[in-house]
Amino acid sequence: MSIQPPTYNSNVPQNPQETLDDSGREFQINFSKLNDNFSKNHVPLTSSSIQGNHTIIELVEQPPNSGIQTDLGEISIYAQNVIDQTDQIFLEYQGNGQEFQYTNYQLYKPENNDFQEKYFTFLPGRILLYFGVIRPTKDAHLLDLSPYISRNIMSISLCPVGITPFLKPNISIPEKQNGFYHGITLEASFSRSPGPITPPNRTIPSCFYMVMANV
Amino acid sequence: MSFNPNIPTTADKILQSFGQLRANFRAISNSFADNHIPLNQNDTIAGRHSVLTMRVKSSPVDPVTNNTQIAIYNKLISTIPELFFRPSSNGTPIQLTYPSLKTDSSATQYSFVAGPFIIYGGIIPNVGTGLNVNLSPGTNLRSVDVVLANFKFPPGTASIPVASATNISGNSFDIVTFLQPDGSQADAYYFAMGQ
Numbered sequence: 484m485s486i487q488p489p490t491y492n493s494n495v496p497q498n499p500q501e502t503l504d505d506s507g508r509e510f511q512i513n514f515s516k517l518n519d520n521f522s523k524n525h526v527p528l529t530s531s532s533i534q535g536n537h538t539i540i541e542l543v544e545q546p547p548n549s550g551i552q553t554d555l556g557e558i559s560i561y562a563q564n565v566i567d568q569t570d571q572i573f574l575e576y577q578g579n580g581q582e583f584q585y586t587n588y589q590l591y592k593p594e595n596n597d598f599q600e601k602y603f604t605f606l607p608g609r610i611l612l613y614f615g616v617i618r619p620t621k622d623a624h625l626l627d628l629s630p631y632i633s634r635n636i637m638s639i640s641l642c643p644v645g646i647t648p649f650l651k652p653n654i655s656i657p658e659k660q661n662g663f664y665h666g667i668t669l670e671a672s673f674s675r676s677p678g679p680i681t682p683p684n685r686t687i688p689s690c691f692y693m694v695m696a697n698v
Numbered sequence: 699m700s701f702n703p704n705i706p707t708t709a710d711k712i713l714q715s716f717g718q719l720r721a722n723f724r725a726i727s728n729s730f731a732d733n734h735i736p737l738n739q740n741d742t743i744a745g746r747h748s749v750l751t752m753r754v755k756s757s758p759v760d761p762v763t764n765n766t767q768i769a770i771y772n773k774l775i776s777t778i779p780e781l782f783f784r785p786s787s788n789g790t791p792i793q794l795t796y797p798s799l800k801t802d803s804s805a806t807q808y809s810f811v812a813g814p815f816i817i818y819g820g821i822i823p824n825v826g827t828g829l830n831v832n833l834s835p836g837t838n839l840r841s842v843d844v845v846l847a848n849f850k851f852p853p854g855t856a857s858i859p860v861a862s863a864t865n866i867s868g869n870s871f872d873i874v875t876f877l878q879p880d881g882s883q884a885d886a887y888y889f890a891m892g893q
Contacts, residue, residue: 488741490737490738491727491737491738492723492738493720493723493724493727493728493738494720494723494724495719495720495723496716496719496720498716499716499717501716510719513723516737516738516744517726517730517737519741519745520730520734520737520741520744520745521730521745522745523744523745523746524745524746524747525745533767536767540747540750541746541747542746542747542748542749542750543735543743543746543747543748545748545749551749552751553751556753556754556772556774556779557751557752557753557754557772557779558751558752558772558779558780558781558795559749559750559751559752560749560750560752560781561748561749561750574781574795576779576797577778577779581798581799583799583801606801606809606810606811606817607795607799607801607809607810608799608800608801608807608809609801610801610807610809634803635803636821636887637801637803637807637819637820637821638807638818638819638820638821638887638888638889639845639847639887639889640843640845640887640889641843641845642843650860651845651846651860653846653847653849654845654846654847654848654887655847655848655849656847656848693889695817695819695889697801697802697803697807
């Protein structure tokens with residue numbers, strides 16, 4: 484027979500005839516449980532100061548359509564699982580208002596190559612922001628968008644760098660692969676010969692780049 | 699006086715406050731269950747948060763932080779609650795949220811970053827020179843960039859167009875392109891930051 488660990492009981496004391504001999508142990512269990520559980524994420528009740536302040540906020544995943552209630556004057560913060568990602572932070576605005584994904588995916592350093600130094604971060608609302616630098620290489624013409632999780636390219640910004648002014652490279656968007664964009668095709672500006680855009684026949688200038696994409 | 703989890707002891711006097719004690723235990727349990735995994739649940743996660751409902755802080759509006767604290771809180775900006783971050787040692791409060799965002803894979807979208815600044819992005823198909831663009835919601839634009847893409851060249855075309863933003867004022871800018879009057883076409887991606 485297994486012995487259940489003691490749990491917090493809201494119905495303590497059980498009846499008005501109890502003495503402390505009867506209910507003292509239940510009192511201790513309740514106070515102890517309250518103390519233990521409150522100590523998670525908060526400065527403990529036994530602390531001599533700032534008790535009740537948060538030390539960390541661990542958000543337990545909420546089920547989809549969990550009906551978070553956000554009244555006027557309030558903002559709700561919670562965690563939900565996101566398909567193809569992990570648990571992410573969501574916000575809901577006052578009056579059960581606009582609800583959106585605040586964080587996105589996992590941040591890590593993509594692998595660089597001679598042509599491209601890559602970084603990415605996110606914006607609220609399931610937007611990935613790719614940024615970095617591309618450097619002149621005769622044969623390279625694909626600005627890589629790894630991780631390959633972008634379903635829609637929202638915006639592109641290019642800024643040539645160097646002591647000689649350059650025009651921005653020309654851009655075309657290759658077809659998606661398995662539903663996701665993998666990169667952006669670049670071609671050096673200036674005059675061109677009639678014919679297909681690729682392969683490029685000029686070196687692409689160094690550029691800072693920024694690409695926003697819906698994931 | 700700080701909380702004492704070790705009372706009462708069996709040596710204490712006979713219980714006379716049955717109703718109040720039970721009411722207290724219930725009130726504690728009910729209150730704690732707001733925003734937290736309830737006290738009578740799984741010990742490994744009881745006490746963690748299910749949701750954080752941030753209410754407007756009344757006074758002081760910006761909380762005091764010492765050199766080992768930071769604060770995240772709800773503050774009204776023109777009656778709209780916004781999340782704020784206050785660095786340690788009463789650093790300058792930073793607004794983390796903006797009242798709205800629009801990210802739906804459509805041609806015009808916006809999100810935000812701390813400040814707050816609004817980040818606009820979009821694509822204008824088959825752009826023409828002199829096109830005026832008005833971004834919504836309205837702010838003062840601090841940065842704008844325009845990039846042409848998806849060129850369609852008629853046979854014999856020997857130059858590739860470029861584009862730039864001009865007449866930047868308020869939430870508005872014009873796109874200038876050097877598309878040749880030979881039937882060349884291109885789309886324009888724009889990126890802008892407003893405050």
